[in-house]
Amino acid sequence: MNLIKIIAIIILTPLVGGLLTGFDRIISARLQGRQGPPLLQPFYDVLKLTEKESIEVNSMHRFFVYVSLVFVVFTTLIMLSGGDILLAIFALTLGSVFFVLGGYASNSPYNTIGSERELLQIMSYEPMVLLTCIGLYYAQKSFFIKDIISATKPSIIYLPGVFLGLVFVLTFKLRKSPFDLSMSHHGHQEIVKGITTEYSGKDLAVIEVTHWYEVIISLTLVYVFFATVSPISHVFAVIACLLVYLFEIIIDNSSARVKWQHALRSAWVVTGVMGTVNLLILSFF
């Protein structure tokens, strides 16, 4: 892995992620019968945030979002360079934990509640994400993405249940309704803006950019289910990613935000059913 590649990944990923977010906002608006913002709106937002004054409530909390960004970028690097998927997930968890700690460090009511909810969300989706990695290992005998995507048969053949479970929990990661408990994209939430309530200016911009990376990471997880050694499959994989993303947007727009009890229960049950059954069947063959 050379330096140019690393730099390219670091720069291109948020660009694509930002565009996807813009696309998301337009589609959401259209689904609601609205015109919607321009495609580049997410970039305008971030640009504006960098221009704004950054205020702070104490000296600690901003540190964590930057660290979180670093580890999310690190995850992206591991994933997009074909590295170990399990390690990537661990690094991502580290990033998420730092993000949560940022919320705690603000030491303000809504941030703290947001952090608790974010932790709950991590706890809800983590088993399924881990099972996804494990499933891929079962199917392709390797944790390395570069091996997984150069298999002869796409992993989706072995892991349909795991895939469905993953799509279910991606809703958490993409912060979409019904599982946008900790921090919704739409401002009208009982905990204001959750973890990000106290962040402003550059810090908030960093959080936005982090989210762009996370969108790409989430979609990469979808991607590896479809990509194989044949080049044409990569086209399918991209289409699958877009379809999953579109599906998540529709889900987002056609469901209410559920309460944490239900979020946890449903995520764990789906994981338990989809993931376990799939893996059990797989382990017998």
Add this chain to the structure above:
Amino acid sequence: MASEILREISASDLLAETLKLKHAGYRMVAISCTYKEVMELTYSFDLNYDLVNLRILTDTKTELPSIGIIYAYSFLYENEIKELFGVNITGISPDYNDSLYKIPVKTPFGIQE
């Protein structure tokens, strides 16, 4: 159309009269207060759309019992009247101690110094 009755009672009869209405199945509609020369409290009750108003003529000195023990939801009305008119209602639960509203003037509807 439903009937509207207005009865004048004395302050000491308030609880007894209210209790009677409560037992008859009335619900409390409102407590209103008017101050023009004399402090005039009106307790309105309703049963099947028939309105019964109990009127008490009083002043800011006389202690008036809260009817909260009979109609628990009277506390908002009583707090408000106490704060805005300065009527001396005792035993409100919960008692906001004249801080239901934060206003620059004291008892704007009542006697002002």
Add this chain to the structure above:
Amino acid sequence: MVAINVLLLFPLAVALAIFLVKNDAARSMLVRIGAVITALLTLVVVGIFFKDGIRLSSSIEEIDLIIVVVEVIIAAYIITLGIRSKRYVISIFSFLQTAAMLVFEFGFKEGITVETAIVFDKLTAIMILVIGLVGSLICIYAVGYMKDYHNHHKEYKERKSFFFSILFLFLSAMFGIVLSNNLMWMYFCWEITTLCSFLLIGYTQTEEAKNNALKALVINLGGGVAFAAAIIFIGMNYHTLELSVLIQMKPDAVLMIPVFLLSIAALTKSAQLPFSSWLLGAMVAPTPTSALLHSATMVKAGVYLIIRLAPLLGPTSVGRIVTLGGGVTFLTCSLMAISQSDAKKILAYSTLANLGLIVICASAGTQESLWAAILLIIFHAVSKSLLFISVGSAEHQIGNRNVENMDLLMGVSRKLAFYMMIGIAGMFLAPFGMLVSKWVAMKALIDSKNVIIVIILAYGSAATLFYWAKWMGKLVSKVNMGHKNHHELSLDEELPITILAFLVVISCFTFPLVSRFALEPYLTEVYKKTALIPIETSDIKLMLCMLSMLILLPISFIPVYKNDKRRKVPIYMAGENTGDNQTFYGAMGVKQKVEMRNWYMEEFFGADKLTFLSNVLCTAILVMGIILLIGGLA
């Protein structure tokens, strides 16, 4: 040879000396010196024998005799104790095992010779290092802690001589366990640790402490009975008392009976479900006890035994049973930890869970899983003892050990909060040791087709993340910086904490070396098959890279902070902040203090309900094991 004897006997001597010294200062000095020398001795012993290991035969009959005598004395003490406290089970257990051992010793032992009584291999080296280093650090810490402890708790009778001498006695016994190859000796040391644990839990002599101590005694004695039964069974059927011989045998149905019994003994000592209640009760003991006995070392004796038995457990259904039991323990204890707010309770549940994890890895019995198990012992010992002793100090700094109040810690003692965070990070975050081992464990379990356990791991890890992260969250939130209740950490406390914190980090950096020089040779030897480090080199590089980033990022942030001074605004309180970030104008216009508390989710993870369920489940699993054994299917 000499070195090992010194290692075994030196702590004993120190214990005796401490017991006799009544002067406080002198005793403290003695403890410090004793601890340092013990640590040095450990290093020396490991240094001498690490490369080639050593196997010693000892045919000195006197030792056996001494052991028997001591055992009888102990039994007599315990039996009277049981009668006096009306816990007759204790007396019965103690009587049973001692009587059985005596009958065996004098009636059936003829003809059984123990070739090698002491084996020192790479695993022993690791265990000795863990016990010696962590143990002596905790002993030093205890000097500082106990002083504060009695300042805070005037109501308890001071019995420090007793306390410290038991600590050293315990170290000696622990060395004995890991060095013994003779099951009789191991059993003897095993019983001594049980006794030490009992004495230390009951240190404060309150009703609760006494009850919990007795509970611990009952359960551990029960394990002892199983141990004794296993020894007799082995001795009678196979005419050997050597562990190393035992594990070379072919795992057939009959052999599984003693293996199962030994596993039960190990599970009780490691406080696995359904035998876990004693460890939770043991938290009433002074913190150094919890750190030393109930997290870092004594409970490790159980998993150590299982690791030793791994070759027999791996391919058999007894192994599967034990694995499943460990899995349930891991999952439910992780879940239950969520509902706790007492720091020591959380640590206790987490210890149970991690021991469960080690049990899983050990009993899965593949090279890779064993690799993970041994590493887990190291990482867990270091991180958990760090956490325990920092919680102990924090308790003295902020007045209690409720995690909810840990948000004060950053204001009171930055250093302590920081070290505690390292400890927590060591327990569950990515580049740190516990997670590395967990990762390998997962891989190993997939390879051995243990799907159910893998899924349990996935769920359990998620729960682990929740309770650690929320604790960490409390540490990073700074409440009330004006808290002036500042205590200086005594050097006795600070030094071990600092060293352990460094050990946590260093152990993460050096685990490839440990793997290369200790684990791989050991596993190769045990399995007669070349063992390789189960993680790809590129991953190790990435992980070390992450670890370095974690260290460098805070430092690199200092200039950013210097250059970017910002306007401070009050926190968002829906427009009702009074300006001090602590209060808001609440209903009726009065100032109301804002409180931020963690989640406990009682309805999901309440300990009462889960304890019952999981105990039932684990008991069922064990019963299933017994049925399998009786049916001869094992």
Add this chain to the structure above:
Amino acid sequence: MSILRMSKTLIKNLLHGPFTIAYPLKKKETYERTRGSIGISIDDCIFCGMCERRCPTNAIRVDKARVSWSIERLQCIQCGYCTEVCPKKCLDMENQYTEPSFGTVRDVHIKCTNTQSPSES
């Protein structure tokens, strides 16, 4: 179970295209009765002061001496009471709302000169 019940409506919306009016490029049509702002044909005004007296917010000021009629735009609540009470019916309700401003706006109308000046702000 009925999840994604909303999606039918959503897809319909998507296919229909946005319902948004491209304001400010295109304005929503107003109705005949739309109450925007008070206008005056000052030439018909007799400065009786009826509107000033009846205005609930005291937004209107009539100065008979200077033959001026003025209205504080930031006080007018567009109730239309003045248009009702005006004996000469010279006040009327225009459809267009008052533009936002950076400060207070007093529209002064003086008879004869017939000029409007949004000054005095």
Add this chain to the structure above:
Amino acid sequence: MDGIKKSPWILHYDGTSCNGCDIEVLACLTPLYDVERFGIINTGNPKHADVFLITGSVNEQNIPVVKQLYEQMPEPKVVVAVGICATSGGIFAECYNVAGGVDKVIPVDVYVPGCAARPEAIIDGVVKGLEILGEKKKNVGKRK
């Protein structure tokens, strides 16, 4: 490029409004007017907002709230007073518990008249506010 003009985020606070202007502010978000076309988002959180929309006048009890919200917004920021009550106190100006327009408490940049202010007027007001926002941004740069 002026990012700030392309993405003004709004904080809406209801002073003592009769809800008339509030629902019109909310109506701006709905499909018919859809202010997200201009990148406007109703954040509901002072720390994220650029534009402070206030409806209704101020009174004894909400003066500290308004002040605090204003203070918690990062620079550059503009205040848009929506509706007659917010601009002058309106029909309630003479009530005992109405202190008057919002400019009694914090500097108001744009006044949007109307009772209730029409959504079009509110959009115009915010757009006017953006010009001021652009100006203020330059000043923020200079001061540093």
Add this chain to the structure above:
Amino acid sequence: MGNRTIVPFGPQHPVLPEPIHLDLVLEDETVVEAVPRIGYVHRGLEKLVEKRDFQQYTYVAERICGICSFMHGMGYCMSIESIMGAEIPDRAKFLRTIWAEFSRLHSHLMWLGLLADAFGFESLFMQSWKLREEVLDVFEETTGGRVIFSVCDIGGVRKDIKKETLEKILGVLDRMEKELTEIAGVFLNDSTVKLRTRGVGKLSKEAAFELGALGPMARASGIEMDMRTQGYAAYSQLDFKPIIDLEGDSYARTKVRLGEMFQAMDLIRQCIGKMPEGDIKVKITGSPKGEYFTRLEQPRGEVLYYVKANGTKFLDRVRVRTPTFANVPALLETLKNCSLADVPILILTIDPCISCTER
């Protein structure tokens, strides 16, 4: 020490369009205690009677609340008319009823949107409010204002609705009914929505009575109480029955309000069908003297106007007891042991109008 979180909720809060404050005491996310603070919108407008004459006060009354503005104007005018013994023309009564029912429709649609917003269903919010714009167009066309109408006057109404417009309204109603049926299906059947409303904030019939609940809040708990049955305005000539439900939870309240929307459409159709010709206003001369209690049914429930006049242009006292004021105790009851995520929903299911409450 317990594990209790204490946080401020409001006055400025994204889910609360209006300022109200709650001290929320939480365990995990369960609300153990909620103590309210009101007074952010208190203006003291009842006192304005001393400064505005009874004619001008109509405009003040309309601005008590911008959502049920018409009802407030109507209630005030009815009180004065009752005191003065004036009988208003039939056509005015029907016109008032049409506007009143449209107001109800508008108010409930707005409420639906806000409820959807409270449980994080943004597209449903948009859909409801899109529908609401149609009602606003009717308002603007018939009265000239989107929010404040200024059509009700003492003695009748100020503006008539032309025949063509009435027919147009029928068309609008048909279109709306179709769309409303669609989103009503989502509110009543979508499983995620049901998860958020079913069983949330349950209030038994007895509790609702003991707490003095009114309007849809009471009707959803099975108390049949609707001032319209008393036949003020044109209601005596219309055919309808109060809509009630027995469950008493947020879901039932949604159901009742949805039912009332369809009912409102039906009532408007009846009005248009039965609309008599004639004057729209009688001339009122002199000043009122006497006192009167008027009660009518607002979208949020029964409202009470008390007017006391002394024969001069300036009234002695105007007192408004709004439905939200009466529903607050019930709200506080339902808030106990709910989840933090339910707080916005519960606050919304009483359909609070704080500016009414505090005046």
